[in-house]
Amino acid sequence: MTANKPGTARGDIFVAPFSADQMVGQTGALINDNSGDPVWFRPLPSTNLQNADFKVQTYYDAREGREQPVMTWWQGTLALPPWYTNLPAGAPEPGGCYYLYDTHYRLLKTVFAHHGYYPDEHEFTLTPKGTALFLASKPVPMDLTPYGGPKNGSILNSEVQEVDLATGRLLYSWSALDHLDPADSEVSASSASSSDGVWDAFHLNSIDEGPGDQLLISARNMWAIYDISKSSGRIRYQIGGKKSDFTFGPNADFYWQHDARFRPGNRISMFDDGCCDLPDGAPEQQSHGLILSLDFDHRKATAAKTYYHEPPLYSPTQGNTQALSNGNEFIGWGQSPYYSEYAGAGNTQGNGLKNLLYDAKLPGSNISYRAFRNEWIGTPYYPPSAAVRADGRGSVVYASWNGSTQTRAWQVLAGSSPDSLTVVVGHAPRSGFETAVTTTATGPYFQVRAVDASGRVLKESKVVRRPS
Structure with a gap:
């Protein structure tokens, strides 16, 4: 640019x-x-x-x-x-x-x-x-x-x-x-x-x-x-x-x-x-x-x-x-x-x-x-993508959603099992195609949710596991 x-x-x-x-x-x-x-x-x-x-x-x-x-x-x-x-x-x-x-x-x-x-x-x-x-x-x-x-x-x-x-x-x-x-x-x-x-x-x-x-x-x-x-x-x-x-x-x-x-x-x-x-x-x-x-x-x-x-x-x-x-x-x-x-x-x-x-x-x-x-409003039929890596005593979770034009922020959920992701451990405004969210949580299971301008959850990713 x-x-x-x-x-x-x-x-x-x-x-x-x-x-x-x-x-x-x-x-x-x-x-x-x-x-x-x-x-x-x-x-x-x-x-x-x-x-x-x-x-x-x-x-x-x-x-x-x-x-x-x-x-x-x-x-x-x-x-x-x-x-x-x-x-x-x-x-x-x-x-x-x-x-x-x-x-x-x-x-x-x-x-x-x-x-x-x-x-x-x-x-x-x-x-x-x-x-x-x-x-x-x-x-x-x-x-x-x-x-x-x-x-x-x-x-x-x-x-x-x-x-x-x-x-x-x-x-x-x-x-x-x-x-x-x-x-x-x-x-x-x-x-x-x-x-x-x-x-x-x-x-x-x-x-x-x-x-x-x-x-x-x-x-x-x-x-x-x-x-x-x-x-x-x-x-x-x-x-x-x-x-x-x-x-x-x-x-x-x-x-x-x-x-x-x-x-x-x-x-x-x-x-x-x-x-x-x-x-x-x-x-x-x-x-x-x-x-x-x-x-x-x-x-x-x-x-x-x-x-x-x-x-x-x-x-x-x-x-x-x-x-x-x-x-x-x-x-x-x-x-x-x-x-x-x-x-x-x-x-x-x-x-x-x-x-x-x-x-x-x-x-x-x-x-x-x-x-x-x-002008284009894209609402993908597929879910957002998530990835995670260890970062000192915490984790960095990466969130992206190819084609979503309404995502304004990301929530990160973590838990000890794939079925226990009930706690929001991180939140960040969307920053470019992929957003990195730092959290003290160690999971090892994580999930991201895309959030629109009004705070409504649009869709959530599949659950990912942090590498040990």
Whole structure:
């Protein structure tokens, strides 16, 4: 944590750490509080397995007619050299899926893609209709010689898919290859030589469902954002790229962008990666959060607000810009290991500390595809954990409860047998993920109880015995 000022929005921070280099610790889905302490962690068994797009959403159960908060994320394996070179770097390998977990940390739903496509890490969004919108991808064989690639190559196509969560049935699909021209890609088809002949021409990385019939889709490798009529599949307008329907005011253009979202008042937001591997003539710019104002009468996009970091960051991939309920903006810096919160007015290049309220850095080369601040009340179905060791003439008892957001203090019980734990021998406020409570009791049997802000016991641990 490098900055923590008053005025941040309510909620904890949701990240899914992984690394394309040397992983520090474990990959998985991680909730942190503002101090950087973990609230909940679900580690994965291998650093070659990743989570992404980890966040809180609202799940509408059409069968029961009710809504509930859930955590959702993608889980799978990414094509990260040198381990995988059969697909373009960052593409999902076969075998991934999406998960929905309830507030008790129980699995509710597992969602898969259709048409032989692979579930994609870039987007998984629940809708108020009880459906899920997500991106899925797979290589489609194609003669790439017209584009400067191999004859027996493939194009990595992306589909927008929508499934009914109750049944898993596919309700809607939209194929990039049917509507976008690969010739407009900013990535050369010759790059397929490093990924087993597969060309990542489009690289769709976000979907947002807007008012009426609209979908907003970001295609990173086209440098373009598309507003699409969902019913017809027709592109209503394009922002950026080689066939942009909009011109740009100062600081409004973008490259390699992620996370395009509708905003009120003819505005859209995104994370502008803005750097790295740019064609000749394209000026490199710092990565930043960007909100564009769209003038439809004059077809011009202007920069309404920007969010820069200090020190300056240059993220080749990933990232997101999240609107918070109090008007702040939360930025996940993608391939740079930071996440930050700013007051809504933002800042300008060279002035990255202005309106900065919160900033934190993941260890080593760890990164998170996106980062979110979400409000979440977790009440685990499983009990707290306890451990104990001798300490001079007394004992130290350690208490933790992975995922509990309501625990404010711990009680320690001790006794001469597992059935005689009736005396509270220690009490301490929760202090981080694991709390150490010192007591003069020798047990040898101990148990901990989690207590909420009103003093109510939430749940108790299993009984543990102090080593002799």
